[in-house]
Amino acid sequence: MSTSTARTADASGTREPAVSVRGVSQRFDTGRGSVQALQDVDLEIARGEFVSLIGPSGCGKSTLLRIVADLVEPTAGEVRINGKSAHQARLDHDYGIAFQSAGLLEWRTVARNVELPLGLHGAGRAERRARVEELLALVGLSEFASARPSELSGGMQQRVAIARALAENPSLLLMDEPFGALDEMTRERMQAELLRISAESSTSVLFVTHSIAEAVYLSDRVVVMSARPGRIADVVDIGLGRHETAEAGADVREAPAFFDRVTRVRAALRGGPGGHPGVDDR
Amino acid sequence: MTDAALATMAATSPSTSASASTATPARRSREGVRRTATVLGAALLLVLLWELYKAVGPQDGGTVLGARVLPRARDASMPHVLDVLRTLRDPEVAAAGSRTVGAAVLLSAWFTLKVSLLGALLGAAIGFLLAVAMQRLRVVEHGLLPWVLLSQTVPLIALAPLVTGWGGNLHLGSAQWQPWMSVVVVSAYLAFCPVAVGALRGLQSPAPAAVELFASYAASWWRTLLRLRLPAAVPFLLPAFRLAAAAAVIGAIVAEISTGTRGGIGRLILEYAQQATSQPARVYAAVGGAALLGLVASGLVTLLDVAVLRRGARA
Numbered sequence: 001m002s003t004s005t006a007r008t009a010d011a012s013g014t015r016e017p018a019v020s021v022r023g024v025s026q027r028f029d030t031g032r033g034s035v036q037a038l039q040d041v042d043l044e045i046a047r048g049e050f051v052s053l054i055g056p057s058g059c060g061k062s063t064l065l066r067i068v069a070d071l072v073e074p075t076a077g078e079v080r081i082n083g084k085s086a087h088q089a090r091l092d093h094d095y096g097i098a099f100q101s102a103g104l105l106e107w108r109t110v111a112r113n114v115e116l117p118l119g120l121h122g123a124g125r126a127e128r129r130a131r132v133e134e135l136l137a138l139v140g141l142s143e144f145a146s147a148r149p150s151e152l153s154g155g156m157q158q159r160v161a162i163a164r165a166l167a168e169n170p171s172l173l174l175m176d177e178p179f180g181a182l183d184e185m186t187r188e189r190m191q192a193e194l195l196r197i198s199a200e201s202s203t204s205v206l207f208v209t210h211s212i213a214e215a216v217y218l219s220d221r222v223v224v225m226s227a228r229p230g231r232i233a234d235v236v237d238i239g240l241g242r243h244e245t246a247e248a249g250a251d252v253r254e255a256p257a258f259f260d261r262v263t264r265v266r267a268a269l270r271g272g273p274g275g276h277p278g279v280d281d282r
Numbered sequence: 283m284t285d286a287a288l289a290t291m292a293a294t295s296p297s298t299s300a301s302a303s304t305a306t307p308a309r310r311s312r313e314g315v316r317r318t319a320t321v322l323g324a325a326l327l328l329v330l331l332w333e334l335y336k337a338v339g340p341q342d343g344g345t346v347l348g349a350r351v352l353p354r355a356r357d358a359s360m361p362h363v364l365d366v367l368r369t370l371r372d373p374e375v376a377a378a379g380s381r382t383v384g385a386a387v388l389l390s391a392w393f394t395l396k397v398s399l400l401g402a403l404l405g406a407a408i409g410f411l412l413a414v415a416m417q418r419l420r421v422v423e424h425g426l427l428p429w430v431l432l433s434q435t436v437p438l439i440a441l442a443p444l445v446t447g448w449g450g451n452l453h454l455g456s457a458q459w460q461p462w463m464s465v466v467v468v469s470a471y472l473a474f475c476p477v478a479v480g481a482l483r484g485l486q487s488p489a490p491a492a493v494e495l496f497a498s499y500a501a502s503w504w505r506t507l508l509r510l511r512l513p514a515a516v517p518f519l520l521p522a523f524r525l526a527a528a529a530a531v532i533g534a535i536v537a538e539i540s541t542g543t544r545g546g547i548g549r550l551i552l553e554y555a556q557q558a559t560s561q562p563a564r565v566y567a568a569v570g571g572a573a574l575l576g577l578v579a580s581g582l583v584t585l586l587d588v589a590v591l592r593r594g595a596r597a
Contacts, residue, residue, distance in 0.1 A: 071494050085532065090500050097498045103491035107513045120499050 016083035018172050018204035019045040019068055024077030026063055026230075034120045036229035037063045041077070043232065045222060047171070049193030050198060050205045052215035052222045060230025061208045062176050068206060069097055069174050081172060093121060095172040102157035104149035104164075109153035111145040112138065114163045121168070135163040138197060155186035158192070166197065173198065173205045180210065188253075191217055191277065212269070216240075216261045217253055223267040236261065325417070329363050336360055361563040366570065369563040382566055386414035388549060394534050394546040394569040395575055397462050401469025402530035406523060408470065409477030416478075417511065418503070428510040430478050433471070436511050438533065442468050442540040472533035473526040480522025484515025520587050527579040535572055547572050 026038040036058040045051045053061040066072040068079055070086040081089035089095060101146075104113045109216060114135050115128045123131070136142045139159040149157055158178060165173060179187045198205050209215050215222045219238050226233040238261050240252055252258055336355050343359075344352030353359060370384030381389075412430065416423035444468050449459035489509050494505045538548025547568060554564040 066494075069498055071497055090498065093499065095498070097495065099491040099494070101489065101491050103489060103495055105492070105510070105513070105518070116509075117499050120496075120501050121507060 007180060015082075017044045018047045018049065018082060018266055019206060020080045020082075021064070021068065022078045024064070024067060024074045024079065026060065026072070026142045038067075039229035039231045040072070041230075041232055045172075045204050045206060047204055048202045050207065050218055050220045052207045052209055054212065054215045054222055055225030055230075055233070055269070056227050058230070059099040059227040061225050063230070064225075065174055065176050065206060065208050069095065084144045089172075093117070093168050094170060095174050095176045096168065096170035098158075098161045098165040098176070098178045100177040102149070102154075102161040104157055104160055106149055109146050109148060110141060111151070113149065113160055116164060117167045132166060135166060137236050138166070139163045139193070153186075153234055155190060156189065157183050158182060162190075162194070162197070166201070166203075169201070169205060173203050175205065177210065178207075179214065184191040187214070194218065212217065212262055213253070216258060216265060222261075224267050226266060228260050234271070235238070236268055238262050311499060332360070336362065342463060358559065358562050361566060365563045366566045369561070369567055383567055387547070387567055390545065390547040390550040390568075391571040391575045394531070394538065394548065394572075395578060396573075397465050397546065398469050398527075398530040398534035398579065399582075401466045401474045401534055402523075402527050404466060405473025405530060406468035406477045406526055407476075409474035409479075409522075409526070410481050412474070412478045413481030413485055414507070416482050423482070425480075427482070430475055434475050438468060438472070438536045439540045441471065442537040445537075446541050461541060462545070465537040465543050466540055466548065468537035469530045469533035472529040476522045476525035476529060477519075480525075481515055482519045484518030484522075485511045487511075487518065488514045516590060520583070520590065524580060524583045524588065527578060527583050531572075531576050531579050 021043040023039055024038060025036070026037045028037050041060075041064060043051075043064075053064060055061050063072060068081070068086060069075045070079075070090040079086040081094055084092065084094070104110075105116065108116070111132050115123075115132045118128045118131060118195045132145070133142070136145055139162060141156060141159055141163070144152065144156065149160070152160065158181075163177065165175075179190050182190060191214060194205075197203075203216075207215070207218060216238055220239060222236045224234040224236065225231065225234055240255070240257055240261065285295045335353075339355035339360075340352060341354065341356045343350045343354040357365070370382065370387065372385050373380040373384050374383055385522050401566070416426055430436070442464065446461065446464040452459050452587065485507075492510060492514075493506070496510050502507070534546065535548040535551070537543070538546040539552050543549060551565065551568045551572065554561070556567050
């Protein structure tokens with residue numbers, strides 16, 4: 001496994017990686033025997049690093065993300081987040097999470113949706129209000145604070161979900177195809193916003209996607225997975241200096257280096273053992 | 283009953299209540315006026331049909347090969363609507379100072395309303411607790427849900443005297459088992475089922491992503507219940523309560539009839555039915571009282587509905 005060549009800068013100065021996955025396997029027992037969803041996966045994410053998981057359906061990338069989030073218990077192996085067990089990290093609210101569906105609570109206003117984790121974890125009213133204001137400004141939805149989720153477009157709902165994931169200033173962001181249901185234009189804008197947000201808050205991100213272009217555009221490293229059994233086939237270093245380009249406003253998606261990395265990821269997807277190119281180029 | 287419950291629940295989805303809450307007050311009141319007019323129009327139409335049949339229908343009913351297929355139209359079987367209204371002013375018995383039929387109907391309906399409200403509350407509480415238990419433990423759901431549904435196939439007529447019998451053997455300290463308590467139990471027995479089924483569906487309605495989200499917050503089961511499952515269940519609970527209220531009224535009336543409990547509208551229907559040959563209008567007056575009772579029970583649930591919507595709009 002290659003070590004990260006991207007920024008490893010860390011404000012707290014500790015050496016612990018943001019995420020460390022060691023020898024993780026996952027076996028699901030179904031009615032007709034068992035399925036090896038993940039086999040012997042090792043992965044390390046440095047602090048502030050943006051890592052994408054990409055692979056065909058059934059390669060276990062969502063399962064891996066859920067194992068990191070301690071929503072699924074792995075059959076074997078160990079996950080550590082900031083040096084703690086994944087379970088402890090969940091109890092300590094070390095990560096924020098966002099799914100493909102925004103999953104907003106329909107009966108709450110936008111502001112009350114964003115403050116949900118703060119309220120559940122006992123933050124005071126004044127603190128919640130200040131933080132929600134800040135977060136809504138960050139995702140550009142300040143005027144919609146008292147709107148209902150049903151009054152928002154899909155892209156806006158997803159921005160609310162991202163604001164909610166960022167509510168507690170997590171050092172780690174876990175995202176499972178958060179832009180999968182959005183149209184192309186919204187998707188590109190959201191990707192740029194996510195880059196800006198993660199750069200500003202120096203958050204580590206584990207990002208699951210189906211899209212090669214999205215993975216290359218966003219990531220420091222792209223982890224290519226293959227299916228049956230789910231395992232890491234290859235790791236592609238991107239190193240496009242995404243944060244710098246994001247700030248400069250230039251579109252990295254038109255640079256030759258971008259196409260070069262896309263080609264490399266695609267090759268890795270095709271070349272993986274038993275790999276099927278069941279990945280789209282959205 | 284369950285199919286009806288599910289159908290009503292499907293009809294009242296969260297989106298309909300959302301659209302109602304966003305409607306302007308002017309539009310809502312205009313809608314209210316139109317709806318009231320429709321209801322009154324339907325009642326008027328029913329009266330007209332009744333009188334029309336009396337005017338043209340055969341006095342002794344219509345028979346085909348000895349089987350009666352059309353009801354008798356004569357006054358003893360189908361009194362005029364006006365006669366039914368007039369009989370409300372008649373004294374119940376010939377003795378001086380007797381209450382009027384109308385007063386008897388209203389008093390009995392009021393008695394049954396109280397009893398069926400108690401039954402509805404008791405049934406709703408039991409149904410809701412069962413739903414929470416079924417949501418909490420899948421094994422409870424698998425073991426219990428079929429019995430919840432089967433419970434409604436037990437004939438009420440058979441059940442009511444049994445409950446009275448069991449109640450008579452109960453010793454609640456110095457308190458004695460009262461006949462109306464049996465009526466409350468039977469009424470609750472009918473009311474708990476729609477609430478149990480509706481509440482279970484509601485508590486299970488949050489998307490897997492929402493449940494995972496709460497798990498990612500390390501929220502306890504109790505917190506998840508209060509903040510996620512319960513609010514998500516509200517649009518399922520209101521139609522369930524509506525069904526429960528109707529079922530509680532039916533249960534109370536049937537229990538009154540089959541146990542002969544005094545004071546209620548069920549007993550009154552029974553008494554007036556025995557006088558039907560001489561006073562045919564009275565039965566219909568009592569039946570009208572029972573219908574009024576159902577309307578009031580349904581109206582109470584509507585008030586609850588409006589209160590919840592108001593609160594939701596404010597939050």
